[in-house]
Amino acid sequence: MSTGHHEASWRLPESDPSYRSTDIAYLQRLAQTAERGHLDSIFFADGPALFRDVGRRPSGTLEPTVVLAAIAAVTSRIGLIATASTTYNDPYNLARRFASVDHISGGRAGWNIVTTAHLEAARNFGRDDLPSHRSRYERAAEFIDVALKLWDSWEDDVEIGDKEAGVWGDPARIHPPEHVGEHFRVAGALTTPRSPQAYPLLVQAGSSDDGKDLAARYAEAVFTAQQTLDDALAFATDLKRRAVEWGRDPAGLLVLPGIVPVIGATEAEARAKEEELDRLIRPEYARAQLAKTLRVDPDDLPLDRELPADLPSEDEIEGAKSRYTLIVELARRERLTVRQLIGRLGGGRGHRTFSGTAEQVADAIQEWWDAGAADGFNIMPAVLPSGLEDFVDQVVPVLVDRGLFRREYTGTTLRDHYGLARPAHPHDRTGGRDIGRVATTTSTTHQGAHA
Amino acid sequence: MSTGHHEASWRLPESDPSYRSTDIAYLQRLAQTAERGHLDSIFFADGPALFRDVGRRPSGTLEPTVVLAAIAAVTSRIGLIATASTTYNDPYNLARRFASVDHISGGRAGWNIVTTAHLEAARNFGRDDLPSHRSRYERAAEFIDVALKLWDSWEDDVEIGDKEAGVWGDPARIHPPEHVGEHFRVAGALTTPRSPQAYPLLVQAGSSDDGKDLAARYAEAVFTAQQTLDDALAFATDLKRRAVEWGRDPAGLLVLPGIVPVIGATEAEARAKEEELDRLIRPEYARAQLAKTLRVDPDDLPLDRELPADLPSEDEIEGAKSRYTLIVELARRERLTVRQLIGRLGGGRGHRTFSGTAEQVADAIQEWWDAGAADGFNIMPAVLPSGLEDFVDQVVPVLVDRGLFRREYTGTTLRDHYGLARPAHPHDRTGGRDIGRVATTTSTTHQGAHA
Ligand SMILES: Cc1cc2nc3c(=O)[nH]c(=O)nc-3n(C[C@H](O)[C@H](O)[C@H](O)COP(=O)(O)O)c2cc1C
Ligand SMILES: Cc1cc2nc3c(=O)[nH]c(=O)nc-3n(C[C@H](O)[C@H](O)[C@H](O)COP(=O)(O)O)c2cc1C
Numbered sequence: 001m002s003t004g005h006h007e008a009s010w011r012l013p014e015s016d017p018s019y020r021s022t023d024i025a026y027l028q029r030l031a032q033t034a035e036r037g038h039l040d041s042i043f044f045a046d047g048p049a050l051f052r053d054v055g056r057r058p059s060g061t062l063e064p065t066v067v068l069a070a071i072a073a074v075t076s077r078i079g080l081i082a083t084a085s086t087t088y089n090d091p092y093n094l095a096r097r098f099a100s101v102d103h104i105s106g107g108r109a110g111w112n113i114v115t116t117a118h119l120e121a122a123r124n125f126g127r128d129d130l131p132s133h134r135s136r137y138e139r140a141a142e143f144i145d146v147a148l149k150l151w152d153s154w155e156d157d158v159e160i161g162d163k164e165a166g167v168w169g170d171p172a173r174i175h176p177p178e179h180v181g182e183h184f185r186v187a188g189a190l191t192t193p194r195s196p197q198a199y200p201l202l203v204q205a206g207s208s209d210d211g212k213d214l215a216a217r218y219a220e221a222v223f224t225a226q227q228t229l230d231d232a233l234a235f236a237t238d239l240k241r242r243a244v245e246w247g248r249d250p251a252g253l254l255v256l257p258g259i260v261p262v263i264g265a266t267e268a269e270a271r272a273k274e275e276e277l278d279r280l281i282r283p284e285y286a287r288a289q290l291a292k293t294l295r296v297d298p299d300d301l302p303l304d305r306e307l308p309a310d311l312p313s314e315d316e317i318e319g320a321k322s323r324y325t326l327i328v329e330l331a332r333r334e335r336l337t338v339r340q341l342i343g344r345l346g347g348g349r350g351h352r353t354f355s356g357t358a359e360q361v362a363d364a365i366q367e368w369w370d371a372g373a374a375d376g377f378n379i380m381p382a383v384l385p386s387g388l389e390d391f392v393d394q395v396v397p398v399l400v401d402r403g404l405f406r407r408e409y410t411g412t413t414l415r416d417h418y419g420l421a422r423p424a425h426p427h428d429r430t431g432g433r434d435i436g437r438v439a440t441t442t443s444t445t446h447q448g449a450h451a
Numbered sequence: 452m453s454t455g456h457h458e459a460s461w462r463l464p465e466s467d468p469s470y471r472s473t474d475i476a477y478l479q480r481l482a483q484t485a486e487r488g489h490l491d492s493i494f495f496a497d498g499p500a501l502f503r504d505v506g507r508r509p510s511g512t513l514e515p516t517v518v519l520a521a522i523a524a525v526t527s528r529i530g531l532i533a534t535a536s537t538t539y540n541d542p543y544n545l546a547r548r549f550a551s552v553d554h555i556s557g558g559r560a561g562w563n564i565v566t567t568a569h570l571e572a573a574r575n576f577g578r579d580d581l582p583s584h585r586s587r588y589e590r591a592a593e594f595i596d597v598a599l600k601l602w603d604s605w606e607d608d609v610e611i612g613d614k615e616a617g618v619w620g621d622p623a624r625i626h627p628p629e630h631v632g633e634h635f636r637v638a639g640a641l642t643t644p645r646s647p648q649a650y651p652l653l654v655q656a657g658s659s660d661d662g663k664d665l666a667a668r669y670a671e672a673v674f675t676a677q678q679t680l681d682d683a684l685a686f687a688t689d690l691k692r693r694a695v696e697w698g699r700d701p702a703g704l705l706v707l708p709g710i711v712p713v714i715g716a717t718e719a720e721a722r723a724k725e726e727e728l729d730r731l732i733r734p735e736y737a738r739a740q741l742a743k744t745l746r747v748d749p750d751d752l753p754l755d756r757e758l759p760a761d762l763p764s765e766d767e768i769e770g771a772k773s774r775y776t777l778i779v780e781l782a783r784r785e786r787l788t789v790r791q792l793i794g795r796l797g798g799g800r801g802h803r804t805f806s807g808t809a810e811q812v813a814d815a816i817q818e819w820w821d822a823g824a825a826d827g828f829n830i831m832p833a834v835l836p837s838g839l840e841d842f843v844d845q846v847v848p849v850l851v852d853r854g855l856f857r858r859e860y861t862g863t864t865l866r867d868h869y870g871l872a873r874p875a876h877p878h879d880r881t882g883g884r885d886i887g888r889v890a891t892t893t894s895t896t897h898q899g900a901h902a
Binding site: 089 | 459461462463464466468469470473475479498499500501503505506507508509510511512513514516517518519520521522523524525539540541543544547548550551552554555571574575576577578604605609610612614617618619620621622625635636637638639640641642643644731733
């Protein structure tokens with residue numbers, strides 16, 4: 001929702017809720033603001049289904065790869081990350097689209113790989129049921145394998161361009177995947193030459209056991225929702241250990257927890273903003289959604305009581321496992337009532353919310369950075385565009401002064417911003433992937449739909 | 452191929468064959484040139500497969516919807532038509548992407564609906580064989596039905612925006628398709644609000660019997676390859692008759708034959724240009740492709756003989772039926788040798804080629820327009836960008852002077868340019884579709900891949 005990540009942000013006097021998510025000029029300006037702050041990227045969440053809450057909050061999203069192409073045309077450095085589902089796409093079409101965005105943007109594309117946990121999506125693609133969690137992740141792994149083969153189906157230097165002889169390219173430098181697998185059979189090479197980054201930065205955003213394994217195997221960056229420093233540290237440690245098990249350099253896998261900042265001139269002002277936002281949540285809708293996530297009846301969730309004692313275990317959840325566990329643990333740990341829990345989820349949908357001055361927000365970021373719990377952060381302002389402007393104009397300078405963030409862009413591609421090397425073509429590889437060290441706090445601004 | 456529609460255009464001294472089709476700045480400039488000439492639209496052919504002729508000519512294309520989104524950002528009026536296959540896409544994803552391009556461009560999107568006749572494409576989507584011609588067209592019809600339901604799944608005025616009450620939209624104005632059909636089951640509404648044009652202009656480009664029926668039923672514009680005025684007139688008459696049979700106003704279905712102009716300061720100069728291009732074709736490659744299309748052995752096609760007498764009938768062709776027939780009829784009618792036929796196909800791939808002065812090109816256009824054989828033309832310059840610049844700078848002014856073409860854009864959407872009304876929502880419709888009369892010659896410039 002483009003009026004901000006807080007679900008009630010559209011009800012503030014400053015917000016214009018008229019289809020902002022479909023207003024490309026608005027989205028382009030947000031990206032330009034993020035670029036002014038030298039953030040690494042702008043990120044769009046996504047899912048191929050409309051949720052039944054148009055009554056409750058601004059709905060309506062555009063398909064993010066085309067949005068990013070339009071943003072690419074009016075920006076020059078900022079990375080462009082779109083979410084796309086491996087469950088409801090074909091590898092040939094999707095690999096091609098991301099390669100195209102990478103060409104169009106001069107190497108700024110990223111793909112947030114998700115398996116899509118919603119039954120509503122399944123029902124838009126010929127199914128009555130949600131495919132099982134396990135099968136979605138199995139398909140995701142094969143999907144990425146195929147996509148990588150497609151992105152490597154052209155060597156970097158196919159073109160010969162011999163006008164005299166009438167020979168344009170060298171067919172020997174084209175390598176059709178001829179992939180035959182459990183979920184996919186894809187014979188031919190991509191239509192699209194190898195792109196500036198070779199392929200989009202691979203981002204992953206599922207935190208279940210299977211999700212973490214997928215990330216450890218393929219991802220270069222992971223978006224994650226973590227409420228406490230301890231949890232974030234445990235998550236990062238676990239993920240990097242798994243990456244090592246997959247034979248990877250853990251420095252090539254960046255962990256980027258979300259943070260929902262509410263910035264005020266004083267701490268009291270920031271808190272008052274956050275309280276106003278929470279007051280504007282309509283609890284009956286939020287409770288219905290919570291009941292669906294927890295698989296209980298809404299009547300079993302009285303607003304001023306804690307969660308019921310007998311809830312399903314994560315094993316029984318076929319949808320978004322890690323989100324389920326995060327919600328239950330948050331409520332139990334802080335002994336939140338349903339109303340309080342709804343406030344926390346409405347603000348950051350499971351992500352860490354933080355209200356304070358710009359200095360305090362910078363402290364909150366630095367604390368996790370210094371502890372090694374984060375390689376960067378996904379900045380999800382509660383209110384947009386003002387929250388992003390505040391972050392760029394007030395928090396970024398503090399981080400720069402502390403030597404934690406870049407003063408200027410030093411590279412041109414998204415992997416440059418993250419300190420990662422361009423993947424070599426398999427035919428040119430001398431060893432494993434050459435992955436640089438990350439020296440700065442990286443920041444992203446998160447846009448869009450239903451996480 | 453973005454150095455021009457003539458397959459040898461890349462070999463000219465003026466051409467830069469370095470991946471021009473993937474150079475977004477180049478494609479954006481082409482679109483801006485077309486917009487300077489007030490052309491209706493820029494059009495990208497497409498297919499999800501790489502053909503095995505990287506040796507022969509520049510290869511490599513980007514996915515066209517993302518290209519058009521990037522072009523939308525640097526243009527304001529020109530229509531943006533992308534080809535997409537109903538055989539290798541899902542209706543939910545594709546409908547959403549075109550709706551998104553329509554939003555991003557302020558109502559300038561068009562969809563060239565094709566069923567994709569190539570085995571290479573099938574093999575990139577889990578199949579060993581090409582689905583039959585009939586089944587592809589059946590799927591296409593259902594695909595369009597579903598897409599139309601999705602585009603109508605939001606009424607125009609879903610938003611209420613009552614901040615006070617916390618009510619954003621009216622769920623009663625959302626109409627999930629709940630489609631259950633032979634090829635597709637799609638339950639839910641689009642994520643994307645109804646777009647400026649309601650949905651993209653529907654264009655069709657198959658000319659077989661099934662292709663014409665699909666066009667007559669759904670299309671608002673048809674791209675077609677016609678070699679002679681008689682054929683073009685018969686085609687247009689047939690198509691409009693079929694539209695009437697489907698209960699439509701034939702004025703709502705524009706017929707746009709392709710023309711490949713080669714413009715010179717004198718007729719002799721234009722002819723010399725065309726001859727130089729034909730000389731640069733490498734006949735052995737072109738013959739191999741022709742043999743594949745005709746389903747004969749290349750050795751049975753000596754370059755300086757006419758086509759063999761015993762060729763399959765159109766009924767036996769499961770690929771591109773109308774293209775097959777066009778080629779055979781052209782060769783027989785003009786008694787062309789294989790070498791001559793290859794020259795004609797290399798120049799315009801079956802489209803009408805015409806070399807002459809700007810006045811003569813305008814005459815060639817006017818002749819078909821006056822005869823009622825065309826409602827507009829798909830301008831496919833043999834060489835790009837120079838051929839498009841020549842057309843815009845030299846031919847357009849002649850057409851404007853003759854009162855055959857607009858001096859300025861009068862509307863903002865692609866349907867405005869074509870003189871067509873915005874489709875009403877089914878809930879608002881008072882009668883059939885309200886379709887305006889077309890008063891001007893419409894022109895398009897054709898980009899890209901394999902027609
Ligand atoms: C910051 C963030 C953004 C996400 N965005 C999306 C999204 O856009 N679409 C989606 O389907 N899932 C998204 N997810 C992932 C899932 O909603 C979620 O992580 C879920 O748990 C599925 O994976 P899991 O079962 O492995 O946890 C996002 C997760 C995070 C942390
Ligand atoms: C101007 C023009 C452009 C076309 N572009 C494409 C295209 O981009 N991709 C495609 O698969 N088919 C394209 N086609 C359609 C088919 O190649 C061709 O018309 C074929 O005959 C398939 O339909 P048919 O069997 O009904 O004739 C195009 C046709 C025309 C006339």
